[in-house]
Amino acid sequence: MRSPLLAALLCCLTAAAFANEGKLDYEHQDKWPAALDKAQSPIDIVTAKAETAEDNEPQGLQIWHSVTPVDKVEDNGHAVQVDSHSTEAMIRGRHFRLAQFHFHSESEHSIDGKHYPLEGHFVFKAQDGRLAVVGVMFQAGAANTAAQTILDDLKPGAAPAQHSIDIATLLPKQRGYYHYLGSLTTPPLTENVEWYVLPAPVTMSQPQIDAFLSHYKRNNRKVQPLNGRPVIHYDS
């Protein structure tokens, strides 16, 4: 929601930008209004309104080198984060490299209004700087080996990470996704992010979930308005 003051200000700016007989004023470009907060994340995914992916281009989500050294496990001030760089992905025909992954509680995205206890964000980066974040929902069930390794690395006095984990065990086998264009969910909230939210949940044991919650009881940004953005469903 914009404040009335900001709305009034933007109105004046818009008028100023087009003051030159209805034409955009290129002599005063510093007065142009910008609206750069319309494509934010997370969102609530309304599955009944999602569009089916077109079938005239590659749509899959392949991940390889999933057994990867862990460079660092840390509490970065807004999440438990794992830095790990050797995993690669081909996402809709384009090549990405994993930069890091981290966890939010409860989930930032919701699916038809339902939140999960945890959401993992696997942040991939392409050569041109494009970010693609794969969002994974976690729920209570069987224990997760990779999650336990991460939790062990976070314990006080734990040795620096010097081992590998298999990231595939933190991802569901079903790689269908809901895709939309959004933003980082922490400052600076940059809008240059392709989101791929996987609706098939992965399990951790309840004690594992509780251990993540002991670091962050709540670190989920509230859902943001869709503002007309399409959400695209790809069924793997």
Next chain:
Amino acid sequence: MRSPLLAALLCCLTAAAFANEGKLDYEHQDKWPAALDKAQSPIDIVTAKAETAEDNEPQGLQIWHSVTPVDKVEDNGHAVQVDSHSTEAMIRGRHFRLAQFHFHSESEHSIDGKHYPLEGHFVFKAQDGRLAVVGVMFQAGAANTAAQTILDDLKPGAAPAQHSIDIATLLPKQRGYYHYLGSLTTPPLTENVEWYVLPAPVTMSQPQIDAFLSHYKRNNRKVQPLNGRPVIHYDS
């Protein structure tokens, strides 16, 4: 440029966002600072600093249905614009449809500091809302048939556009490009745009260029800071 007031405000906001023992304050998300103006267009393309495109994914730029009906030719308040929807493109493996194209004078992008008299922006849209804009440089030389058709449609009293043009005649045969992630170059300056600037110029006659300049002597946004964004060169 940020005003000192805004800079001070952002500083306070940043402090407020992290006030909770150095952790991001999820109870006051409305106070989070956003930095959404770091990836703007146009830019100066410094060819010696461009990275070579990785060869492990499709990089080409194919355009088909280039002979297309013209829905509308208009002066939209900031440029001469042609609405035309039947042309499609496959850009780096992804499917796009042409929405419109328009002209800036002089060119908005510069290549090693050099501007051209005109730059055409061919705006393509993907299913997920992603925009890809193909930038074409025009210089004086042989007359251009499609450009003349557009200029004729702009004359007072001209009949509404009811014909086709071949967009391929407005594009260079060499489809090598400089690619980077940027923004719209007019308000709202949205940052969700993949740019593909083609360095091989296309010709119009000097009278044709002058005719475009009679509509807009100057409608080019000044070049914006790169802020560390990679520029990727693909040599077709």
